[in-house]
Amino acid sequence: MRSGAKVAIAGGVFVVVAGGVAYGGYTLLSDDGGGSGSAQKRTQGAPARTGPLSADEIKQTSADFLQAWAKGDATAAAALTNNQSVAATALTGYRDDAHITDVVVTPGAPTGPVVPYTVKAQVSFQGKTAPLAYASQLTVVRGQSTFKPLVDWQPSVLHPQLKTGEHLVTGGAQNPEIEAVDYKDRPLTKDKYPSLGAILDGLREKYGAKVNGTAGIELQIQGDNTPARTLITLQKGSPGKLKTTLDADVQAAAETAVKRFGESSVVAVKPSTGEIRAVADNRSDKFPASLQGRVAPGSTMKIVTAAMLIEKGKAAADKPTECPSSVLWQGVTFHNLDNFSLDNKPFSMSFAKSCNTAFIKLVDDVDDDGALGKVAANYFGIGQDWKVGVPSFDGSVPASQGAETAAAYIGQGKVQMSPLDMASVAATAQSGRFRQPVIVPQSLDGRTLAQASPLPSGIDAQLREMMHITATQSYGTATVAMASVGGNKGAKTGSAEKDGQNKSDSWFTGYSDDLAAAALVQSGGHGGDAAGPIVAQVLRAG
Known part of the structure; x- marks a missing residue:
């Protein structure tokens, strides 16, 4: 999204608007009155709070973070976490490497410091577009040195399947596609056989090229030590047939x-x-x-x-x-x-x-x-x-x-x-x-x-x-x-x-x-x- 766009919460949903922002009746001012950083600005000169987080601190911090993320403002969102440099890289990659746009975040009711939310967005690459939807959650903690309420940064904040060392990428798939079959040539898919998910990803990574598959355009989770995992296919490649020893x-x-x-x-x-x-x-x-x-x-x-x-x-x-x-x-x-x-x-x-x-x-x-x-x-x-x-x-x-x-x-x-x-x-x-x-x-x-x-x-x-x-x-x-x-x-x-x-x-x-x-x-x-x-x-x- 454009960095100058404003974000509002209508019915608990972050959307792009031209004016200020409201979150469940808790008002956030526009930038000339504080904006996404207003929670911190209002406490300047006051003693640092310690002890358990209040409900208002949890609501305000999560609202500010989700607002900045929905706007595509990686810097502002990362500043509201307890690991700014890592969070900034991940949030920037979400926008620039994963090519995720039109982000709409719907927060749920907090349970203590945990705030659930759903995300709906679009993935766009080289003229190909597909919808993206998922649910995740964040946890608000008190900063160890600043004592400010901050989002405890975990990769799963961006997407629930992300693990440490992994990131989202949209483009030509890292590995050619495969059509895995059992020893009798019966198809093996993740949907029908969920336990095979990681195995099929590993087989694709290792043998996709050997069975002459071609890569499509996909949103993938990629990491140095894990097989690439496909979240969304924007354009299918041509799968190569890989016969396994499994029995359907x-x-x-x-x-x-x-x-x-x-x-x-x-x-x-x-x-x-x-x-x-x-x-x-x-x-x-x-x-x-x-x-x-x-x-x-x-x-x-x-x-x-x-x-x-x-x-x-x-x-x-x-x-x-x-x-x-x-x-x-x-x-x-x-x-x-x-x-x-x-x-x-x-x-x-x-x-x-x-x-x-x-x-x-x-x-x-x-x-x-x-x-x-x-x-x-x-x-x-x-x-x-x-x-x-x-x-x-x-x-x-x-x-x-x-x-x-x-x-x-x-x-x-x-x-x-x-x-x-x-x-x-x-x-x-x-x-x-x-x-x-x-x-x-x-x-x-x-x-x-x-x-x-x-x-x-x-x-x-x-x-x-x-x-x-x-x-x-x-x-x-x-x-x-x-x-x-x-x-x-x-x-x-x-x-x-x-x-x-x-x-x-x-x-x-x-x-x-x-x-x-x-x-x-x-x-x-x-x-x-x-x-x-x-x-x-x-x-x-x-």
Whole structure:
């Protein structure tokens, strides 16, 4: 807008006018009487106010800021924030780089220092125009040095999807467009499969040019460390067809399944190929924990631990194992859930009932603090550099000492995994060898995939036997969750305690025929209660 334009609030909406401004009956004078800076001018010579903000201070400061922003006066608006230089750059870019004009702001009723508002505007570039509408909010705080009421500057003040280090840009799109499809050529869109939003953006950034797409004109969020995200398309480009390994049916089931619990994530993998069939998240922070989470996996890690113990001859599926209610190891006492115990039962039952002490009592017999990490890397591919096609965390099982070694055996301590990692662990147990998960075919770019040795003869069969018992026998911790799943099936539950959480994280991983899946529900409790039903729903779709 022209810098000389005046802005009024009619019915709570900032609009361009020729005279003064009124805000809900609270009058602001025109520039010859104070203008957008009048709140500060009126307090000159008066003692600086301290303490909590008054309702008038919140209303006046937010009104002045939104007025200046609506006028396109980046300097005046930035001066009303607690980070003037950053705010000025962002506000100037909103006007000059994003080419956003005709801004109309509708403030809502404040809730304490928080003021919500809606924005309606136009985006115009090279003769192309599109409407823009969204809702956001700001918070008014007292300045630390000036004690003046100021807008607490956050990128989300301009747009709710903006994060630190990101900005709005309108122009030729940064990356060519793609038409993502599943392995059966069925379309995959953000609207139909919301969990794929960040994944499709990442695939577009990495592979758009490889599949011969062309760029359109778009309003995008861009940043140095994040894929460009399209907010509005003013002119479409020509999308290149990108085939993924996803399965639209399994993806739809995953999207539905994670809605059952907050803070949940799930991944499904095809054991015979490593192809990722589904990825879904339902998290308040929008973080893709399914692929990038770094969380202790709890007793799902016992799949890897059991492989290590069997390889070293310290355990076998049919070999009797001690399972006391608790065990003291290097000054730390470890318990089983509800302090249950088993009297000289096969190791398969300790696995199926998730007996912590049966695993920890064998720590001394192994006599190698790094043994678990070696097995995780050598047979399950954990900790290697997985080139999935999008960013992923590929697991970590570092060498440890003291009580942390015992904790690692049951998936706690320093061990960290994502649902992708644990879905791959189950897939490796099912097929007998690690196949690196991928979301686009290796043939697309010839990237080098991580490799691991096949599980030694007999170990894979024992793992499948124990996971099958866990999923089918009355005493198995996964039996209830897997009851509705058919086929040749197996599973393992897990619960991981975390400081500061009242409830443990819920983990579950399992397979049915040639589909494996793993889920995490943070603060979800027992593995079979929350993560288990998610995995079961995904496996049924396969």
